[in-house]
Amino acid sequence: MKSLLRLAAACACVSIAAHASAADLGAVNRINDQAFNHSQVLQTAAHLTDGIGGRLTNSPAMRKAEAWTQGKFREWGLAHVHTEGFEFGRGWWIENSRVRMTAPRPIELRAIPVAWTPATNGPLAAPVIVAPMSRERDFAEWRGKLAGKIVLVTWPGPPKDATEPAFKRQTGEELTQNSAYRQPAHDPDELDRYLENRGFAAKLDAFLKAEGALAWGRMSYREGGLVHGAGYLHQVGATAALPGVEIAAEDYRRLARLAKLGPVTLEIDSKVHFDDSDTRAYNVFAEIPGRDPKAGYVMAGAHLDSWVAADGATDNAAGSAVVMEAARILKTLGVKPKRTIRFALWSGEEQGLLGSAAYVDRHLARRPPHSDPAKRAWTLPVVTQSTYPVTPLPGFKDMAGYFNLDNGSGKIRGVYTEGNMAAAPVLKEWLAPYATLGATTVSARPTGGTDHVYMARLGLPAYQFIQDGLDYSSTTHHSNVDTYDHLRPEDLKQASAVMAWMLLQAADADAPLPSNVLPTEPVPADPFAYPDPSKR
């Protein structure tokens, strides 16, 4: 509590007006002229998607994207274009793959190799067995039954009725409801469950290998022929022994039904490759230097890496292209802001927000190693483990604002202040010129799942934008239709303008955005809660 009071006292003399920026409103129209009449955001997004395609962390395509984005930043005249590496693991890519049922009748299936599983080295044909396993205690039922088999490990649950529209924009009322404040409940078992979940893939692989199984298949979690292929065993020395594929729900359930009637044979030909030429992943940075070297910096960020079922368009070429476009716009306008504006394209986001975590660890704050050595050894940077005390690094005080974009191609409808209510009126005022383009809402709701999280958890002024959902959660997120087609050009242009303007405001404001308090201990759990037995 001490630090809370101290920080509160330190902030008491700064009024909302002090955050009003020196950037004049006329800049809005110059930004818009660039964003709407001279936009490059579609060309950028098209190159990342159509041109380069899916950008798995440390894959050859991601290396291309790292080089190409730096080249673009340089071409546009940005300063201090560079990368920062962090230890990640193996590169991996799919040359091609094919999964076929060969008995009782031949049919091609829609499927994708699970990331970082090994190749089959030519077609691998074997009978299937449906053996649903989602926890270690499920192994006993299948012991002794899997030798020589391709094991279908998902329970083939019934299909869902798609009774909601796939593509949605938020109404005013939905914006209000979706952004209502909720204090995040502290969940002392969160890390344990996360580690168990992540660790299960390795345990399942070891069990299947020990049982003499040849490969495994899982069912897609979406209907309609969509597949995804996420996998997490990317560390050096952690590679799975067996090839694994994700099979479209319709195709998987067909296999499972036929297996009720008689023998079913599957043939998997997974031509994938590992690339260990460099086990470090790289974040890309570029800057517009500030006038005042002591004023710190503001930052825009989006992750450049993606899954590889398609071209990583809405997740997250969209956000990357908007961040780059904001850089291009501000550079083209020749702004000379008080604070430096830094543009970050993160890597390793899809494997646990690893790029932004590495940035925190390197520039912002340290946390002590977890007291449990098993957790300490885990792949995630220590900064993610919510240990205490947090020790700010010298760069901590320089971070004057961070804006993240990572929820598809939908236009910006507002900002989440991540529990920072002091920042709300300031951000609301800054957003005002874009209210007519739909960016109206400032919500204090804490949100997760992307690269502002580890910064926000330190009390830093790190935010993500509220966006229209479009078909992101229903259809494109991680899927094999995450292509440029699912981007919406006018939305990307709007987002580029809003991003550029918010950065300029934050960079020129007299006072930096108010920080939240530095946390000193976990928020205590509900004193009357019983552990949920279903989560055990």
Place this chain on the structure above:
Amino acid sequence: MKSLLRLAAACACVSIAAHASAADLGAVNRINDQAFNHSQVLQTAAHLTDGIGGRLTNSPAMRKAEAWTQGKFREWGLAHVHTEGFEFGRGWWIENSRVRMTAPRPIELRAIPVAWTPATNGPLAAPVIVAPMSRERDFAEWRGKLAGKIVLVTWPGPPKDATEPAFKRQTGEELTQNSAYRQPAHDPDELDRYLENRGFAAKLDAFLKAEGALAWGRMSYREGGLVHGAGYLHQVGATAALPGVEIAAEDYRRLARLAKLGPVTLEIDSKVHFDDSDTRAYNVFAEIPGRDPKAGYVMAGAHLDSWVAADGATDNAAGSAVVMEAARILKTLGVKPKRTIRFALWSGEEQGLLGSAAYVDRHLARRPPHSDPAKRAWTLPVVTQSTYPVTPLPGFKDMAGYFNLDNGSGKIRGVYTEGNMAAAPVLKEWLAPYATLGATTVSARPTGGTDHVYMARLGLPAYQFIQDGLDYSSTTHHSNVDTYDHLRPEDLKQASAVMAWMLLQAADADAPLPSNVLPTEPVPADPFAYPDPSKR
């Protein structure tokens, strides 16, 4: 007008009560016990879809389906199980196929060979050109530019926002609105437009061949990676010269965008086969013989053929399985109806309702050949061409009722009487026991697109059921996710019960269902209409 008055006079002495059936209401519960507690409809549907798969007219899979369904009818004890053939054309099937972009980067595309287009005889690689052509007058623009190319013939229009739910059941209000009566407007140009549309495929093929193009691709009309592959050049001697493929919208537009930036190379490997062992298509029939040989027959029908992008589940293994299940239920109950109950599984529906048209031509009525020899030579049976006078055949008077099911797996919500308002109160009374299961609505609205049409156009009591749409029109109809997963078990059971009961009522009713008048001339066009220039 004479015949109208004569028929009206002939019917005047028959009251609604005369149609009340001898089938007692207790039969409803015995039917339901079979339909819900002893159902075989899922097993039947699963064999047609999972077991046999897509059943293109005259393909080896369709031959299997013709044999298997006859076997089932015989196993269940149905009488007079047989087929009736009609001239159709070539068999065709896909062994496998692969479409890849090979430059500017390698990527596998979602695509399907267009039905009845020839094989590539190994991988065919060539540069693409985007040359949208949808009418002959478009050819001029591309003359001299297509040699050695794979031609993308669809205009790559923008993607659509999926703002409506993909899966829908009809509310009571929607049922009322969707079934409101509308007199079909006579459209004197309908046949011309239909023929022009169908004929364009052959003209395009000839133009592309003459220009030295190597193959063509078209864009799917749905988003989300769905493909369909319908094609119509199935007649002997009409086979196209060039291989054609349908490419998923996302993949097609990516090709089109990249083609704006530089050379794009496509590789098509279409391993398809023709089968000319028998050019006749076959409808499958089975019967429960009636007590009174002079009382005629009632009939249930659904088409057994499908497209082959997937397993032809909702279109129309669903309807076929329901018709077969109704046969099984009534046979199991040992009913001895006054009239014969005939069960029909049509072939060639997808190419123009050809199986049911052949049935009309053989058993019900003839029409004179079209006065235009070009139209007379067309593939469609003459019965489809709406020429006059109609000459009823001896079997015309025996047809006492026909019920068609062909709009997916949604449960039955009522009946369309196809302009026959006299039948409405009778059908409404018959449906009454199933109102609690959602079958409430009798609509006089004329509908098209499936196998009751040519019978209904003769004034015969031929109806199709109103169904819940589910995801039929949004997702499954003809698509590569038309699999068993998209069937809804409880809906199929309900439909089986309703079908069995309606057949039994129609077969046992004292008087046959009232017919509509035999048409003697086209309904005159709106005397004040100007031809729509957009349709010219």
